[in-house]
Amino acid sequence: MLCDDRTFYPGSASGILMAHLDGTGQMAAIHAARDTRKLLPPRLWPMTERVLLVAKSNMLEMLNPAGARAKLETAEVICVGAFRNRRALVPHYLAHYRDLGVDLFLVADNLSDDGTREYLLDQPDVLVFSCSSDDPMPRGQTMWKRALLDHFCPGRRVVLADAEEFLLTPRQGAGALRAACRELDAAGQDAALVHRVDMYPLGPLAEADFDLVPPQVAAPAHDRVPLRPWPLTAGPFGQVADHVRALPHRLLPLAAPQRFLSQKIAWSGSTR
Amino acid sequence: MSFSDGLHHGAGMRLAPRPMAFLHYGLTAGVTARQPRDRLSGLSQGGTPDDLACLRALGRGETSLWHEGVSARLDATRPDALAQLLQGVAPPLLRGAGPQGRGFGPAA
Numbered sequence: 001m002l003c004d005d006r007t008f009y010p011g012s013a014s015g016i017l018m019a020h021l022d023g024t025g026q027m028a029a030i031h032a033a034r035d036t037r038k039l040l041p042p043r044l045w046p047m048t049e050r051v052l053l054v055a056k057s058n059m060l061e062m063l064n065p066a067g068a069r070a071k072l073e074t075a076e077v078i079c080v081g082a083f084r085n086r087r088a089l090v091p092h093y094l095a096h097y098r099d100l101g102v103d104l105f106l107v108a109d110n111l112s113d114d115g116t117r118e119y120l121l122d123q124p125d126v127l128v129f130s131c132s133s134d135d136p137m138p139r140g141q142t143m144w145k146r147a148l149l150d151h152f153c154p155g156r157r158v159v160l161a162d163a164e165e166f167l168l169t170p171r172q173g174a175g176a177l178r179a180a181c182r183e184l185d186a187a188g189q190d191a192a193l194v195h196r197v198d199m200y201p202l203g204p205l206a207e208a209d210f211d212l213v214p215p216q217v218a219a220p221a222h223d224r225v226p227l228r229p230w231p232l233t234a235g236p237f238g239q240v241a242d243h244v245r246a247l248p249h250r251l252l253p254l255a256a257p258q259r260f261l262s263q264k265i266a267w268s269g270s271t272r
Numbered sequence: 273m274s275f276s277d278g279l280h281h282g283a284g285m286r287l288a289p290r291p292m293a294f295l296h297y298g299l300t301a302g303v304t305a306r307q308p309r310d311r312l313s314g315l316s317q318g319g320t321p322d323d324l325a326c327l328r329a330l331g332r333g334e335t336s337l338w339h340e341g342v343s344a345r346l347d348a349t350r351p352d353a354l355a356q357l358l359q360g361v362a363p364p365l366l367r368g369a370g371p372q373g374r375g376f377g378p379a380a
Contacts, residue, residue, distance in 0.1 A: 089297065142278045160279060165294040168354050184288050191273065191285035193364040196296045197357050200337040202345070208300045215297040216348055221337070224344040227361050235281030241362040242280075247337070263291065263364070264279040 007053050013037045029066075044129075046147040055133035058143045060108055063121060063128045071125065075104035077157045077178055080148050082141035083120075084110035086163035088210040090119055094126070096166050101178035102159065106152060108144035153268075157181040160266045166215065167194065167266075185269050193240070194266035197226040198247035223247050230258045287364050293357045295348060299337070 008014035011034045021027065033040055042062040045051050049058050062069075072078075079102045083090070094105065105126040109117045111133075120128045131144060145160055159177065161167060169176040184192065199219040201208040208218045223246040230242040240263065248260040275282045337343070346353060 088300075142275075145279075146275065161294065164298040165296055168293045168295055168348060168357065170290070170292065170354055172349060172351060172353070180292075187288070189286045189288040191282065192288040193291040194294050195291050195358065195361065196294045198299065199295050199297050199346070200299055200343075202336075202338050204336050205299060208297075210297070210300060215300075216295070219297055219300070220345050220347075221343050222346055222357065223342055225360070226357060229362055236276045237281060237283050240281055240364055243361060250342070251337075261277075261280050265275060265282045265285070265287075266279065266294070267288075267292070268273065268285070 008043075009040045010034060011036070011038070011040065013039050044147055044151050046143045047150045048146070049143065057132060058140060058147065059132040060129040060144060060147055061132065063109075063117075063130055068127055071104050071127070072152055075156070077102050077159070077181060078104050078106060078153055079159045079161055080106045080145050080153065081160070081162045081165075082108040082110060082144050083112060083116055083163045085112045085114045085116055087112070087114045087116045087119060089163045089215065090116055092210060092214050092216075093161075093163050093166070094123065097159070097161070097177075098125070099174055100167065100169065101175040101181075106148045108141070108148060110141065110144075149268075157185075158268050160264070160268075165196065165266075181267075181269060184267075190269040191265050192267040193263045195227055195243060195262045196245060196264070197222050197262075198245055200247070223250065227262050230261075233258055289363055289365075291358060291361065291364055293354055295346075 008016055009030045010016045010019050011030075013036075019030070021030075030040070044060050044062075046058050051057075051059075053059070077100075079097050086093075097105070103125065105120075105123070106129070107120055107126060108129050108131060109120065110131050117128060117130070120126045129144070129148065131140070141162070149158060149160075159167060167177065169180050171179060184190075199215070200221050201219045202221050208215070210218060212218075226246050227243045228246055228249075230244045233242050234240055235242065242258065243262045244258055245260040245262045249255060249257070252259075273282065273284045344356075346356065350356075
C-alpha cells in the first residue's frame, strides 16, 4: 500500500509498505521509526469530527520535529491561531504576543504559500500544524483551533488570536497578558469575551503595507463608535450581549444587521 | 466549556465581567493584492470572508476608509486605549444572567 499526503508513513502500526517522499531528508527518521508502533507523522482531528484520512476532514498534521511538543509542558500562556498567507503580519504578531507574555504559539496553517509556514517553522516557540486541505470557510478554521485547544490546552491559559488580531489588554506593557490571566484566575473566571475592532490607515488603504511598517503604525484609525449593540439576538444560550462591528456595516449597508458580530470568546484560563 | 456559532458564543464557563479588544488589521494592501491571484487559483483568500466582502465593496485599494467625524485615531500605548474603544459597550452578560445561569454558568 502506498502512503500519500493524508495517510501515514510505512511501519508496523500503519500497515503502509511504501511511501512517496518529495526528498530524502526524512528517509532516515522514517526508517528508524518503522518498528516503534507509532503512527507518523503525528496527526490530530477535532474531537467533534470523524477520524477520516481524506480531504476536508479537518485533520491536522504536526510539522515540527519530534520532541518539539516538550515546550507545551512549560508554557504558561499559549496563543492559538489559524493562518493563511500572512507573511507580512506574522513577525509583528509574534513580537506583540511575546511582549504580552505568550510563551508558545500553536498555529494551524491553512496551506500558506507565501513563506508564512517556513517563517513559522524557523521560530523556536511556534508549533505548526498543517491542514490536510484548504478550507475557505471560517468553520474549518474554527474547527482547527478547537482541535488544538482540545488536544493540547485543557487547564491552560490560552488566547485565541488569528494573525490579524492584536490583543489590547486592560493594562499595557511587557507581560500584561500574564498579569491579566492571573487576575482573572484569582477572580475565578475562566473565559473572557474579546471584541474585534477594525483598524485602518489614515490615508488610502494601499498605504497599509505591513511589510514596511508595523500595523499599529500603518493603521492607527478606527471608527469613533467601532461597536454597536445588537439587542435582538443573544446567541443560542440567550445570555450574551451581542455586538456588531461598525466598519463592515458601514461598507456593506445592505448586509444583514447582525452579520458581522464583533465578540468572540478568545481567552480561557487555567481553572476550567 | 463549549462553543457555538464559531467562537461567538459559549456555555459552561465563568465569563469575566469586562471584555477586551482585538485590534483587527484585516484590511491591508496585501490582502487587496492577493485577492485576484487566490480567486484565480481556486484557493481561499488570505483574508477572512468578512474582510474580503469589505474589500469587494471598496473596489480597489486606493480608497480611504477615513471619514471626518466618523473615524478616530488610536494611540494603543495609552493606558486608556481599551476604554476608548469599548466606550458604551455593555458587559458581556445580559441582565439577569448570573454566574449560575444557563449558558455562561459553570460547567455542570
